[in-house]
Amino acid sequence: MKAVPASLLLPLKQLDDPAFRRPLLKGLGVALLAFAGLAWLADWGVGWLAGGTGWLATLAGLLGGLLVLVSTFWLFVPVMMGITGLFSDEVAEAVERRFYPGLPAAAGASIAGQAWAGLSLGLRFLVISLALLPLALAAPPIGVVIYWLLAAVSLGYGFFDGVAQRRMSVADSQALRRRRRVQILAIGAALAGLALVPVANLLVPVLGTAAMTHLLHRA
Numbered sequence: 318m319k320a321v322p323a324s325l326l327l328p329l330k331q332l333d334d335p336a337f338r339r340p341l342l343k344g345l346g347v348a349l350l351a352f353a354g355l356a357w358l359a360d361w362g363v364g365w366l367a368g369g370t371g372w373l374a375t376l377a378g379l380l381g382g383l384l385v386l387v388s389t390f391w392l393f394v395p396v397m398m399g400i401t402g403l404f405s406d407e408v409a410e411a412v413e414r415r416f417y418p419g420l421p422a423a424a425g426a427s428i429a430g431q432a433w434a435g436l437s438l439g440l441r442f443l444v445i446s447l448a449l450l451p452l453a454l455a456a457p458p459i460g461v462v463i464y465w466l467l468a469a470v471s472l473g474y475g476f477f478d479g480v481a482q483r484r485m486s487v488a489d490s491q492a493l494r495r496r497r498r499v500q501i502l503a504i505g506a507a508l509a510g511l512a513l514v515p516v517a518n519l520l521v522p523v524l525g526t527a528a529m530t531h532l533l534h535r536a
Contacts (some may be wrong), residue, residue, distance in 0.1 A: 320536040321503045327416065328527035336411040340404040341523045347404075348519040351396045391450055391464065393518060395443040395471070405479050408526040417534050423483040425490075442471040465509050472512070473505020476525040480533050497536055504528050 331337045406423075413420050445467060453460025474494060481490035494501060508525045512518045 320532055321500050323535060324504060324528045324531035325507055327531050328412070328524050331412065331415060331527065334411060334415060336414065337408070337527070340407040340411065341520070343404050344408075344523040345519050348522065352393065352519075391446055391453060391460075392443070393512070395446055404523070405476075405526045406483065408523055409480055409483060409530045412527050412530040413534070416531070420534070425482050425484045425486065442467065442475075461513070465506075465513065468509035468512050469502060469506040471505075472508045472521070472525055473501040473503075476505075476508070476529040477501045477532070480526060480529040484533075497532070500532060500536055501529075504532060 328337075332341070409423075413423075446464075449460070449463055449467075453464065477494055477497075478487075478490050481493055485493070504525075508521055508528070511524070512521050
């Protein structure tokens, strides 16, 4: 477990590295666009319901703002998992170049294999998130706990698989993930906690990729 604190802290020491800041800024930009898109989509859905008449339209109008906020927040993590692949290689390369310069060139799973593994995991988390959204609206405290648990597993597994599959096959990365499950979930829990903090959650994709890169090479 000693590798876990180091894996979480070392990315913060690289914030002054231009090679690290570039994907960080790109990740922030994409995250902001994704967040704005989610908010627009949720607002459109509420507006469509409120456009009618009767008690349903009235209820939608009263709870519209809350629903937009909760649904945008609730779907943020699965959307982030879906876009992380856009810059994960760049982040991992920056980390390896600074901290692990003796590594050979990455030659792992095919791009198609990585994409399918990441997409399937993201879609599973999205379906589960949508299924549990009514519970989060009905009982917010329980919903937050469930969200944190789901995010810990999904972020931990998703980021680790994405990093490991740069250097090994999908099957090997999944076997390694099973052996290091405790460490991966510990980092995933920390990232899930950060995902609950507005604004700071925009850093999760880049910091998560960097943390799992360190875990892969240090554990």
